[in-house]
Amino acid sequence: MIIFKMFKRGGGLMKYRILTNNPSVAAKYENVLYIEGTVDDVLVKTRNLIQRGESLVTHPLPASIRMMYTPYRSIVIGQASGSSDFLQLEIVEESITKYRRIIEYRNVDIKNNRDYENLDLWLLESALYEMNTNI
């Protein structure tokens, strides 16, 4: 089992878990909260956890419009910090608004779901690498 840890602000280690609807991510990692649902469901669950005081480690959205049509998304969440972070709440709320707007006229791209599944995994692993450099 791979357990990722990163320094918490002010010292100590913060454990984190991955929120995902991507079966490849769920199969590869153990610290996963698997959501059987859509990307929208993953985003809403992320928002609910951030509202409860957990921390947002990776940005909820990808970096390009084509990736917005992905059927899979993985987001890294850190353990509760005790209080909600307003900037993180703002980021996750705006991400939901933006996501819904961009897919308003285009459906989730199911045809290429195998490629999206892989890309989501690779982008997540790039983020995990980015986080490990902090340890």
Added chain:
Amino acid sequence: MRLELGRIFIKDIQFGSETKVSNGLLTVNKDELAELIKEDDRIKDVKLDIARPGEKVRIIPVKDVIEPRVKVGSKVQGFPGVTSAMHRVGLGRTNILYGAAVVTIGDIVGMQEGIVDMFGEGAKWTPFSKTFNLVVDITPEAGLEPHSHETAVRLAGLKASSYLAKCAENMEAEEVLVYEMDNVAENIKKYPDLPKILYVEMLISQGLLHDGFIYGVNSKEILPTLIHPNEELDGAVISGNCVAACDKITTYQHQNNSVIQDLYAKHGKELNFLGVVLTPELTTLEGKFRSCEMTANLAKMLGADGVIVSEEGYGNPDSDLLIICKKLEQEGIKTVLITDECSGQDGFSQPLADTTPEAVAVVSAGNVSHLVKLDPAEVILGNIAAIENISGGWHDSVQEDGRIFCELNAIIGATSEIGFHNVTTVLR
């Protein structure tokens, strides 16, 4: 630092027995170039085609576009740290086959779109419908994984561009553009009354198919870096992006960065151009905060009065853009943002989800959701199946007359956030 860009105007491309330029005609030895590209053992085969402005040709899915160039009087050629050993660029003389471009295509993943139409409605929206394009389509060895495939296509395009321009090393340029700038201290002495302006160029830095490279270093590995504008104009920055057709910055656009060109044009007259900071757009919030803090601090250390920030991509980089803006404005540094917007197919939705009160000067590079109708093409270079990606997604996207509906976000360079494109913003 003084850089001379010598333009040799290209008015047509043809295949022939020798690669040369004569009276504006670029002749390409197809076999020689194919052999060069196939030296890479990841590449099984290569198909080379020509697409000229006005021809009923559609190129899809486009990965990168590169301007063919050669360094005059230099033993080292190519892109430093990528296709050649590291060497400093941004000074001396570079000759350009101006009007020609290498366009690389290939399905690295299934959902790439990235259209260049050389004709009709589609041509209006991409700057690369006006260039004479040599289209490089490689077939990878079986089982090549996407990381290596992406690298192979990236390098094939860069090598092809250097190969084409080699013949122009000793040619006389028809037009010479000079980019010369003293160091920061000298410029401040020379132009004490002009506002000091820094350009911050953000680069997608997120992982496979989402990376830019600086002197061959993946931008996700860097901290915000100050470079001389001439370095970017001379090939220090290249693209490794595949899946953001409308607003990825192709290598060609880096080589001709419009923000740098415009700041140069005003340098010493209306403003004092301090330089370029390349900033990575990372995936973690911690990474984003680090990049934004350091970018704002670099601007402060350089004594910038104003900063222009351009984004690459759409989605999570919007957060970086606004955080940088907030930090700069809070330091009293006036900030202009360049981004694109998603304001719905009719253009009437609120364009930006993210807002910050400090973002008081924002330039839009276009609406990524704007609808266009593409006429049927006679020739398709690349993958016909990729067309389905652009036409799919909503009802009635394919018309009875064969035309297809497409959002601007599928067209290469349509909403370039560094301003190298065809749309413009008009205040009403």
